[in-house]
Amino acid sequence: xxxxxxxxxxxxxxxxxxxxxxxxxxxxxxxxxxxxxxxxxxxxxxxxxxxxxxxxxxxxxxxxxxxxxxxxxxxxxxxxxxxxxxxxxxxxxxxxxxxxxxxxxxxxxxxxxxxxxxxxxxxxxxxxxxxxxxxxxxxxxxxxxxxxxxxxxxxxxxxxxxxxxxxxxxxxxxxxxxxxxxxxxxxxxxxxxxxxxxxxxxxxxxxxxxxxxxxxxxxxxxxxxxxxxxxxxxxxxxxxxxxxxxxxxxxxxxxxxxxxxxxxxxxxxxxxxxxxxxxxxxxxxxxxxxxxxxxxxxxxxxxxxxxxxxxxxxxxxxxxxxxxxxxxxxxxxxxxxxxxxxxxxxxxxxxxxxxxxxxxxxxxxxxxxxxxxxxxxxxxxxxxxxxxxxxxxxxxxxxxxxxxxxxxxxxxxxxxxxxxxxxxxxxxxxxxxxxxxxxxxxxxxxxxxxxxxxxxxxxxxxxxxxxxxxxxxxxxxxxxxxxxx
Amino acid sequence: xxxxxxxxxxxxxxxxxxxxxxxxxxxxxxxxxxxxxxxxxxxxxxxxxxxxxxxxxxxxxxxxxxxxxxxxxxxxxxxxxxxxxxxxxxxxxxxxxxxxxxxxxxxxxxxxxxxxxxxxxxxxx
Numbered sequence: 001x002x003x004x005x006x007x008x009x010x011x012x013x014x015x016x017x018x019x020x021x022x023x024x025x026x027x028x029x030x031x032x033x034x035x036x037x038x039x040x041x042x043x044x045x046x047x048x049x050x051x052x053x054x055x056x057x058x059x060x061x062x063x064x065x066x067x068x069x070x071x072x073x074x075x076x077x078x079x080x081x082x083x084x085x086x087x088x089x090x091x092x093x094x095x096x097x098x099x100x101x102x103x104x105x106x107x108x109x110x111x112x113x114x115x116x117x118x119x120x121x122x123x124x125x126x127x128x129x130x131x132x133x134x135x136x137x138x139x140x141x142x143x144x145x146x147x148x149x150x151x152x153x154x155x156x157x158x159x160x161x162x163x164x165x166x167x168x169x170x171x172x173x174x175x176x177x178x179x180x181x182x183x184x185x186x187x188x189x190x191x192x193x194x195x196x197x198x199x200x201x202x203x204x205x206x207x208x209x210x211x212x213x214x215x216x217x218x219x220x221x222x223x224x225x226x227x228x229x230x231x232x233x234x235x236x237x238x239x240x241x242x243x244x245x246x247x248x249x250x251x252x253x254x255x256x257x258x259x260x261x262x263x264x265x266x267x268x269x270x271x272x273x274x275x276x277x278x279x280x281x282x283x284x285x286x287x288x289x290x291x292x293x294x295x296x297x298x299x300x301x302x303x304x305x306x307x308x309x310x311x312x313x314x315x316x317x318x319x320x321x322x323x324x325x326x327x328x329x330x331x332x333x334x335x336x337x338x339x340x341x342x343x344x345x346x347x348x349x350x351x352x353x354x355x356x357x358x359x360x361x362x363x364x365x366x367x368x369x370x371x372x373x374x375x376x377x378x379x380x381x382x383x384x385x386x387x388x389x390x391x392x393x394x395x396x397x398x399x400x401x402x403x404x405x406x407x408x409x410x411x412x413x414x415x416x417x418x419x420x421x422x423x424x425x426x427x428x429x430x431x432x433x434x435x436x437x438x439x440x441x442x443x444x445x446x447x448x449x450x451x452x453x454x455x456x457x458x459x460x461x462x463x464x465x466x467x468x469x470x471x472x473x474x475x476x477x478x479x480x481x482x483x484x485x
Numbered sequence: 486x487x488x489x490x491x492x493x494x495x496x497x498x499x500x501x502x503x504x505x506x507x508x509x510x511x512x513x514x515x516x517x518x519x520x521x522x523x524x525x526x527x528x529x530x531x532x533x534x535x536x537x538x539x540x541x542x543x544x545x546x547x548x549x550x551x552x553x554x555x556x557x558x559x560x561x562x563x564x565x566x567x568x569x570x571x572x573x574x575x576x577x578x579x580x581x582x583x584x585x586x587x588x589x590x591x592x593x594x595x596x597x598x599x600x601x602x603x604x605x606x607x608x609x610x
Contacts (some may be wrong), residue, residue, distance in 0.1 A: 019586040086597030420528050424580050450532035
């Protein structure tokens with residue numbers, strides 16, 4: 001029978017110690033941030049890190065205990081800590097067992113908005129040749145149900161997907177039949193500007209458990225500037241749609257996302273207040289992606305990582321203040337990062353994981369039947385770059401798509417576990433690869449990370465969160481609740 | 486006709502000759518300084534400066550070139566650039582020491598983790 005060993009088994013003298021892998025980053029002249037193999041952090045001085053590497057530690061000296069508790073050292077003949085690290089690493093990476101859980105159906109490229117930062121090449125509403133056909137949809141659905149995940153999510157996008165609502169209904173019905181036949185659970189989301197939301201759509205969403213996701217960039221003048229449409233009433237329609245959807249479907253069945261443009265940078269408080277006013281339970285402070293019309297209209301170049309980080313920090317601190325005043329409200333990206341930093345939950349968020357989420361996290365079925373490794377890959381194709389086009393629903397099945405040379409090359413070339421600077425980064429356990437972003441901005445799936453604004457943003461956010469966790473007990477308690485949710 | 490994709494702005498790989506340049510040379514004893522560490526440090530400093538590494542007699546000579554102001558308009562002088570590079574080299578030397586001592590156990594842990602992960606694929610989800 002296995003028994004606990006006595007305390008003396010955990011007090012090995014220094015000549016019986018073994019160093020375990022860790023990464024570090026210099027944060028000051030003689031200060032280092034250190035992380036172990038599963039991303040637990042601690043701070044050490046230069047003297048401590050030297051003593052640690054040389055194993056000049058003894059029980060009772062403080063550093064010995066810190067290093068042992070943080071899985072930086074172990075007894076040479078002890079297997080337990082190696083096994084604990086392996087088990088934790090396995091838990092963190094177990095999202096790999098659920099392959100391609102997200103399937104995006106671009107049911108139409110038509111849209112009645114003209115957003116300058118739009119990531120797709122939208123067509124005017126009267127060109128129905130940009131709608132997905134039933135035949136394409138059926139083939140795509142077959143591919144989606146061949147994925148290995150036990151539960152899949154089908155997300156309808158566009159253009160404005162409600163312009164092809166009839167096809168959405170057809171796909172949902174067919175998917176539910178397949179779900180019943182195969183035992184594979186399926187969830188549905190419609191990503192819509194809600195301008196076309198009506199009682200028919202709401203009734204359908206209610207009866208079939210469809211979630212709604214919309215865009216809300218802030219107060220009316222900011223939202224309408226970012227999202228022009230005939231009548232200049234995008235904000236009014238979005239707000240009305242959110243309220244109607246919450247009433248009809250429930251408060252947790254509709255969410256909103258914002259996109260940061262140059263016009264947003266000085267107005268984060270107002271943006272957050274708009275979300276509060278509508279009774280939404282949180283906000284996702286997103287940067288602008290470098291795709292589609294955001295490039296053509298030069299929106300993407302209007303601010304850099306430092307500008308955005310300043311915006312993000314102001315926003316996060318505002319959100320924390322709201323929580324301190326008694327209103328639960330989350331910043332969703334911080335919550336996601338914190339879940340990775342403070343727990344071993346397998347976060348398969350497709351935009352921040354390594355191996356990258358392209359293809360094995362999500363597949364995108366375009367209106368014309370082309371299949372892309374990610375939504376950003378589809379957006380890149382609208383700019384004339386088909387690097388992330390994996391095939392066509394008429395020519396490929398699921399296996400040939402996810403086992404394509406292009407996809408495997410992209411994922412393997414961008415692995416952070418092997419990449420220069422990434423592999424030794426103190427934040428590697430909590431970060432991810434974004435081959436589409438780096439392909440778009442640097443012409444290379446891996447990217448040169450010292451030049452990467454993606455990298456600068458991730459590091460900036462994680463440093464900020466660690467700083468708050470260390471220095472502000474009240475805010476740290478709020479952040480820990482987000483991670484535990 | 487092949488489309489030319491728009492090249493997006495990337496910060497700093499010093500080909501832009503518009504601003505005044507700083508040039509700094511730092512050399513190391515090649516009998517004790519790892520070339521791998523120098524190359525890793527040169528990679529990390531890409532955002533600020535380029536680094537060409539030359540092999541001399543018993544020396545590695547690093548030629549750093551940077552603009553006098555960063556892409557954000559912050560001033561940079563030769564001493565600050567040299568100090569930053571030396572810190573980066575020191576850190577890379579430290580990383581090599583850690584890797585040397587831990588590569589074996591790291592591979593054991595990875596094998597334990599992913600061996601289990603692969604094996605459990607046979608289990609029903």
